[in-house]
Amino acid sequence: LGRRINAAVSDLTRSQNLDEKAFDGMVKEICNALLEADVNVKLVSTLRKSIKATVNFKDLPQAVNKKRLIQKAVFDELVKLVDPHAEPFKPKKGKPNVIMFVGLQGSGKTTTCTKLARHYQTRGFRSCLVCADTFRAGAFDQLKQNATKAKIPYFGSLTSTDPALVAAEGVAKFKKERFEIIIVDTSGRHRQEKDLFDEMTQIQRAITPDQTIMVLDATIGQQAEAQSKAFKETADFGSIIITKTDGHASGGGAISAVAATHTPIVFIGTGEHMLDLERFQPQPFVSKMLGMGDMQGLVEHVQALKLDQKDTMKHIAEGVFTVRDLRDQLQNIMKMGPLSKMAGMIPGLNQMMGGMDDEEGSMKMKRMIYICDSMTNKELDSDGKMFVEQPSRMTRVARGSGTSVREVEELLSQQKVMAGMAKKMGGMGKNMARAQQQM
Ligand code: GDP
Numbered sequence: 001l002g003r004r005i006n007a008a009v010s011d012l013t014r015s016q017n018l019d020e021k022a023f024d025g026m027v028k029e030i031c032n033a034l035l036e037a038d039v040n041v042k043l044v045s046t047l048r049k050s051i052k053a054t055v056n057f058k059d060l061p062q063a064v065n066k067k068r069l070i071q072k073a074v075f076d077e078l079v080k081l082v083d084p085h086a087e088p089f090k091p092k093k094g095k096p097n098v099i100m101f102v103g104l105q106g107s108g109k110t111t112t113c114t115k116l117a118r119h120y121q122t123r124g125f126r127s128c129l130v131c132a133d134t135f136r137a138g139a140f141d142q143l144k145q146n147a148t149k150a151k152i153p154y155f156g157s158l159t160s161t162d163p164a165l166v167a168a169e170g171v172a173k174f175k176k177e178r179f180e181i182i183i184v185d186t187s188g189r190h191r192q193e194k195d196l197f198d199e200m201t202q203i204q205r206a207i208t209p210d211q212t213i214m215v216l217d218a219t220i221g222q223q224a225e226a227q228s229k230a231f232k233e234t235a236d237f238g239s240i241i242i243t244k245t246d247g248h249a250s251g252g253g254a255i256s257a258v259a260a261t262h263t264p265i266v267f268i269g270t271g272e273h274m275l276d277l278e279r280f281q282p283q284p285f286v287s288k289m290l291g292m293g294d295m296q297g298l299v300e301h302v303q304a305l306k307l308d309q310k311d312t313m314k315h316i317a318e319g320v321f322t323v324r325d326l327r328d329q330l331q332n333i334m335k336m337g338p339l340s341k342m343a344g345m346i347p348g349l350n351q352m353m354g355g356m357d358d359e360e361g362s363m364k365m366k367r368m369i370y371i372c373d374s375m376t377n378k379e380l381d382s383d384g385k386m387f388v389e390q391p392s393r394m395t396r397v398a399r400g401s402g403t404s405v406r407e408v409e410e411l412l413s414q415q416k417v418m419a420g421m422a423k424k425m426g427g428m429g430k431n432m433a434r435a436q437q438q439m
């Protein structure tokens with residue numbers, strides 16, 4: 001999905017006439033990709049309208065930024081969809097918090113019950129499990145095995161055929177024993193959908209849970225909307241857990257479920273193992289779905305390195321780009337890690353490093369930094385013209401840095417290109433600010 005969206009955006013920014021027709025085509029291509037990823041049809045149409053409204057095509061600056069802005073608009077819209085702006089349930093210490101699980105057979109309820117009980121257990125809540133799945137032979141056995149492995153107390157019945165009664169009995173017992181997290185697992189299968197929903201209602205009446213959680217299989221696709229709506233109407237769950245996000249599912253179903261029920265996703269299942277449960281975070285989830293990698297992770301990584309961008313950014317805003325700015329940028333890039341990973345993110349770097357592998361590329365950058373370090377402060381803070389006026393400076397710097405005059409010239413011409421770009425972008429500060437306000 002991400003590849004298709006990126007391809008659509010690239011096609012647009014590469015095409016000669018960046019006209020409105022090409023833009024419409026790109027939005028259409030993005031929407032088709034989302035539909036294929038099982039995002040609900042109505043949602044996609046809403047998304048399409050809001051992208052077209054937020055990205056005012058005529059006001060956009062040059063191509064590079066256009067691509068960024070469009071990608072950001074798609075990203076933001078998807079994050080908005082998956083974030084219902086509702087506070088997720090938080091259990092209270094020192095009192096019983098009864099949590100009931102609902103969801104279709106095979107969605108991952110029993111597995112996730114244990115994961116969640118363990119999650120709270122390690123955070124200091126006394127946790128336990130109740131098996132109210134009397135429908136499937138072996139359901140209690142499965143819960144018992146999981147619970148035993150995780151050392152979590154459990155309750156169930158091998159003989160009862162009344163799930164509401166078993167649930168009530170278990171909850172009452174654990175309440176008396178002062179457990180704080182009481183998770184009730186239910187059945188998800190019946191011959192008739194009506195029977196399943198009746199059973200859910202009966203259990204809910206019997207135990208009056210503090211929170212009902214719907215478990216949704218990420219691989220369910222376009223059925224996600226109808227299914228979550230039906231469960232919402234009957235069981236009025238307050239949270240969603242999406243399971244099997246470790247598979248090939250693209251996550252569109254999850255987005256559709258949230259949008260259809262205005263209910264927050266609280267956790268995601270990331271594997272069959274007990275520890276494979278993660279708190280849901282909208283931004284990384286959407287990044288992954290779009291194949292953009294972990295954008296937030298990258299941002300944090302860059303922030304952690306405390307890269308000093310302030311001066312350069314200020315310079316660019318003023319339409320200036322000095323030799324020192326180039327040096328600082330090279331240094332920053334070197335700090336960030338494998339070049340091949342970073343190059344795609346930095347305009348111009350790909351061309352400059354054309355065809356080199358990581359080792360060659362970083363060698364070249366190191367030599368460029370040596371060149372800068374052999375310059376005087378006056379030379380570093382200059383626009384580079386003094387080297388043209390006094391070529392002996394180039395000879396001195398080349399000798400001092402152990403490089404060649406040709407390499408010094410190359411560095412200066414790179415700086416000149418950047419300075420030219422900065423000059424063009426200097427007047428763009430206002431446009432960018434305006435574009436960002438619209439988003
Ligand atoms: P239930 O019928 O709703 O209780 O579903 P189960 O808990 O029995 O799970 C059904 C299957 O899905 C089992 O094989 C689980 O191991 C598997 N499963 C559950 N959650 C995940 C997950 O997050 N990732 C993967 N890969 N498998 C999962």
Ligand code: MG
Nearest residue numbers: 109110133139
């Ligand atoms: Mg089960």
